[in-house]
Amino acid sequence: LTHTERERERERERERERERERERERESSCISLFEKWPYCLKRCSYCNFNKYIPRSVNHVLMTECLQKETRTLLQLSQVSKITSVFFGGGTPSLAQPSTIAALIGTVSKHAQLSADAEVTLEVNPTPAGKARLRDFVAAGINRFSIGTQSLCDASLRVLGRDHNALQALQTLSEARTLCPGRVSVDVMFGLPGQSVESWESELEEVLSVCDDHVSLYQLTLERGTSLFRQVKLGELSVPSDDITATMYRSARKRLEKAGFLQYEVSNFAKDNAVSAHNIGYWKAQQYIGIGPGAHSRFVPLALGGVHREARTQTLEPDVWMWEVWHHGHGTRRRMQLSHLGQLEEVLVMGLRMTEGISHQHWKMFSPEANLQDILGMCSDVEELQKKGLLILDERGLRCSWDGMALLDSILPVLLLSLETLFHMCRPAPSPATVD
Numbered sequence: 001l002t003h004t005e006r007e008r009e010r011e012r013e014r015e016r017e018r019e020r021e022r023e024r025e026r027e028s029s030c031i032s033l034f035e036k037w038p039y040c041l042k043r044c045s046y047c048n049f050n051k052y053i054p055r056s057v058n059h060v061l062m063t064e065c066l067q068k069e070t071r072t073l074l075q076l077s078q079v080s081k082i083t084s085v086f087f088g089g090g091t092p093s094l095a096q097p098s099t100i101a102a103l104i105g106t107v108s109k110h111a112q113l114s115a116d117a118e119v120t121l122e123v124n125p126t127p128a129g130k131a132r133l134r135d136f137v138a139a140g141i142n143r144f145s146i147g148t149q150s151l152c153d154a155s156l157r158v159l160g161r162d163h164n165a166l167q168a169l170q171t172l173s174e175a176r177t178l179c180p181g182r183v184s185v186d187v188m189f190g191l192p193g194q195s196v197e198s199w200e201s202e203l204e205e206v207l208s209v210c211d212d213h214v215s216l217y218q219l220t221l222e223r224g225t226s227l228f229r230q231v232k233l234g235e236l237s238v239p240s241d242d243i244t245a246t247m248y249r250s251a252r253k254r255l256e257k258a259g260f261l262q263y264e265v266s267n268f269a270k271d272n273a274v275s276a277h278n279i280g281y282w283k284a285q286q287y288i289g290i291g292p293g294a295h296s297r298f299v300p301l302a303l304g305g306v307h308r309e310a311r312t313q314t315l316e317p318d319v320w321m322w323e324v325w326h327h328g329h330g331t332r333r334r335m336q337l338s339h340l341g342q343l344e345e346v347l348v349m350g351l352r353m354t355e356g357i358s359h360q361h362w363k364m365f366s367p368e369a370n371l372q373d374i375l376g377m378c379s380d381v382e383e384l385q386k387k388g389l390l391i392l393d394e395r396g397l398r399c400s401w402d403g404m405a406l407l408d409s410i411l412p413v414l415l416l417s418l419e420t421l422f423h424m425c426r427p428a429p430s431p432a433t434v435d
């Protein structure tokens with residue numbers, strides 16, 4: 001091909017990509033919203049989230065800034081309908097119920113928030129947050145996610161939590177009374193000192209008190225946390241990989257037996273009490289993240305944008321508030337997602353769900369190359385299918401029961417195959433930083 005022909009081909013490709021973006025975003029004029037409260041009472045030993053332990057909190061100023069940034073980003077996205085709102089942290093149950101009410105009011109004023117939209121509050125079962133669950137419901141919360149973590153006091157102490165098992169049980173019971181069928185519990189396994197037997201009996205207790213949703217997280221030792229240091233120094237030890245794999249397998253079986261359907265690597269629901277908000281992430285739908293360090297994926301239509309952007313807000317709350325006050329938002333980083341980047345997200349997030357990625361869903365993001373075109377030729381993918389870990393059939397692509405436990409080792413194979421085919425077929429436009 002001559003230089004001019006190659007240029008023309010590239011321009012045609014760019015136009016096809018723009019059209020694909022427009023089409024997809026037209027189809028999803030809905031968006032979910034994440035509101036971040038960045039403060040905590042104390043630092044848990046395993047946590048590497050962006051959170052701050054302040055001497056005091058200016059609730060009025062923080063509320064005004066969260067409202068202001070919500071208005072700005074909603075206007076920027078020009079989205080008409082909000083499908084779910086999630087108040088996460090940090091510890092959002094330390095926010096005042098009036099803050100939550102004000103934010104829900106702002107959202108309703110600037111977009112359509114239907115009466116049945118899922119509005120979740122993450123709750124730490126600390127005495128400080130407990131008494132106000134009723135007030136949060138009055139503010140507009142209709143789902144609680146309780147950071148129980150463990151029902152063993154010794155484990156809670158190792159994790160540096162500021163609540164005990166009894167307080168967790170009381171919070172859970174109160175939440176279930178207020179929002180029956182809409183309460184989730186977070187529980188961690190693979191903790192220091194935990195055996196398969198102690199985990200199994202703890203899970204039995206969780207099952208006897210929980211509502212219709214359970215999130216199970218295997219402990220990750222995060223660099224920079226005090227738990228990481230304690231384990232490296234040999235002061236504490238965590239169960240081996242084989243033991244944690246057994247814990248995960250046994251928990252999945254036990255939950256299934258109790259009527260919970262696993263719908264994602266870490267998430268289980270009874271009576272279809274799935275988290276609509278999180279499903280939005282796994283289905284690569286658009287979302288807006290408000291507050292210090294929050295992340296977003298949306299098309300800034302008001303700026304004439306046609307491509308989805310990945311945005312991150314400024315991390316430090318005081319700096320973020322200054323920016324919001326002066327500029328209306330604290331967006332620190334904007335990156336236009338490349339087509340390949342977008343497909344990688346669809347693959348990585350979609351395979352977390354037990355239903356996997358349907359052909360129809362994939363087509364929305366990749367009309368020109370289907371899953372078979374992309375993965376069907378790769379011998380490593382074939383090998384995964386032969387081993388019974390991965391399924392690619394008329395429904396789409398998904399992990400088998402065994403494959404779900406090995407997702408972290410399956411994904412690199414799939415990503416490599418996607419990348420190889422993508423580069424073989426087209427010149428990849430490089431992602432552009434927008435500011």
Ligand SMILES: C[S@@+](CC[C@H](N)C(=O)[O-])C[C@H]1O[C@@H](n2cnc3c(N)ncnc32)[C@H](O)[C@@H]1O
Pocket residue numbers: 046047048088089090091092122123124146147148149186187188217218219220221222
């Ligand atoms: C966004 S965090 C919730 C934060 C909330 N402030 C709390 O402490 O409950 C959601 C869940 O992720 C899990 N999690 C956090 N850090 C983790 C880690 N290092 N390893 C495994 N799970 C973790 C916990 O179960 C936590 O409840």
Ligand code: SF4
Pocket residue numbers: 039040041042043044047048049051089090091124
């Ligand atoms: S309460 Fe949650 S966000 Fe805060 S330090 Fe503990 S785990 Fe991290």
